[in-house]
Amino acid sequence: MQVTINIDNPEPAFAQLTAQIKQGVLGGSLNPGDALPSIRQLAQDLSLNPKTVAKAYRMLERDQVIESKGYRGTFIHQNAMAGSTHDLAAWVHERLTKTIAVLRDAGATDSEIRIAFGNAMNQQISKGT
Amino acid sequence: MSVLILFYIVFLSQIYLLSIYFPGQLAKRVRQVLSKYPPDKYGKLYPPPFDYFASREGVSRVRNWQLLNFAIAGLGLGILLAAVLSGYQPDPMGGDEIFVLAYAMIQFVPLFMAEIMTAKWFSRMRQEYAGRPKSAELQPRKLWDVVSPLNLFLALGIYLAMAAWFLQQHMGESERGATLITLFGLGAMNLGYFLLLLHRVHGRKNDPYKSHADQLHELKLLASILVISSIAASTILVLTDMADMFVLEVFDPVLISVFAQFCAVFSIGLGFSKTTIEDIDFEVYREDAGPVV
Numbered sequence: 001m002q003v004t005i006n007i008d009n010p011e012p013a014f015a016q017l018t019a020q021i022k023q024g025v026l027g028g029s030l031n032p033g034d035a036l037p038s039i040r041q042l043a044q045d046l047s048l049n050p051k052t053v054a055k056a057y058r059m060l061e062r063d064q065v066i067e068s069k070g071y072r073g074t075f076i077h078q079n080a081m082a083g084s085t086h087d088l089a090a091w092v093h094e095r096l097t098k099t100i101a102v103l104r105d106a107g108a109t110d111s112e113i114r115i116a117f118g119n120a121m122n123q124q125i126s127k128g129t
Numbered sequence: 130m131s132v133l134i135l136f137y138i139v140f141l142s143q144i145y146l147l148s149i150y151f152p153g154q155l156a157k158r159v160r161q162v163l164s165k166y167p168p169d170k171y172g173k174l175y176p177p178p179f180d181y182f183a184s185r186e187g188v189s190r191v192r193n194w195q196l197l198n199f200a201i202a203g204l205g206l207g208i209l210l211a212a213v214l215s216g217y218q219p220d221p222m223g224g225d226e227i228f229v230l231a232y233a234m235i236q237f238v239p240l241f242m243a244e245i246m247t248a249k250w251f252s253r254m255r256q257e258y259a260g261r262p263k264s265a266e267l268q269p270r271k272l273w274d275v276v277s278p279l280n281l282f283l284a285l286g287i288y289l290a291m292a293a294w295f296l297q298q299h300m301g302e303s304e305r306g307a308t309l310i311t312l313f314g315l316g317a318m319n320l321g322y323f324l325l326l327l328h329r330v331h332g333r334k335n336d337p338y339k340s341h342a343d344q345l346h347e348l349k350l351l352a353s354i355l356v357i358s359s360i361a362a363s364t365i366l367v368l369t370d371m372a373d374m375f376v377l378e379v380f381d382p383v384l385i386s387v388f389a390q391f392c393a394v395f396s397i398g399l400g401f402s403k404t405t406i407e408d409i410d411f412e413v414y415r416e417d418a419g420p421v422v
Contacts, residue, residue: 005264045263047263073269
């Protein structure tokens, strides 16, 4: 299977990569146990920063689409099909949209929402969570 | 006398192979590509400033390059003629092989020039590629995909056998330094080959448009050439040393010439025979072609 990264696409490269790997799993091009290229190889082939590919792999690993087996490499996860249907980013976006609507209904301005969101995020980061 | 005739035949073969036959084959290939895959349809193959190559200037450059090879062939024939006319006799203690080696080096110069130009060409291709959508095969590339462990360990085994031979035969006070330099030199060459192969397997593609199948084919070919070259280098060292041991140094120039031809046949010749123009997927170079498939 091939992946294609278009730098003119407004979607970030790591998101294009994760989306295409998930599509590959759903479309049957990638099956559980299939080996994937190393981060370095894929970054070289796509002329991307290895950190970008590493980020995509981290996201896919979190969603149980791929699994890293140390020095043996990275493989498609046994639960990849279920993991590929679950789009955490879309879920986060949906939840935030609903929350913003609730806050606006309560009379909060966009500026207040942004500041509160920033503060909450910073608080979480400083707690190390 | 028979040694001399053998040397003349082998040297003539060297002149023909390295300065006429292989350069001719290469020039023919370039002309075929230029006529079958012109820049107006296969634009990605001709990144500026190399787009001139399809014009009359490019054709004349190929011709000049071939003329340079003919001139080197002429030089070789001149040397041969001078040897015949002067009644040259090979030194029974050897040493004349240095001239054969030096001439082979001169013969390889145009091929190195072509190699350097190809590297620049690929570099321009990669620059052009930077702004385009990029694609990659989701398959890991591993060393063992391009070279069998058996071949690799065979080359290593022959090097070690060669090293054992030299360490056993030439570790006397006066020879130790030269023996170690030879062994380290060949060891460094083999290590260089191995690192080059690793770099080509895991590193970026020279030609960014090349299809996955062509890339794999090229890597397998490179691996074969490096393995054969390594085995040949170890073998020729032992053979020349044996020739010295059995007071057959007079054959050294013949052996060196055979080695130079062997290297050419199993690098350029193998490349030509294993990869014909029809085998290469040129559709990836079309301007309207999508990302590499």
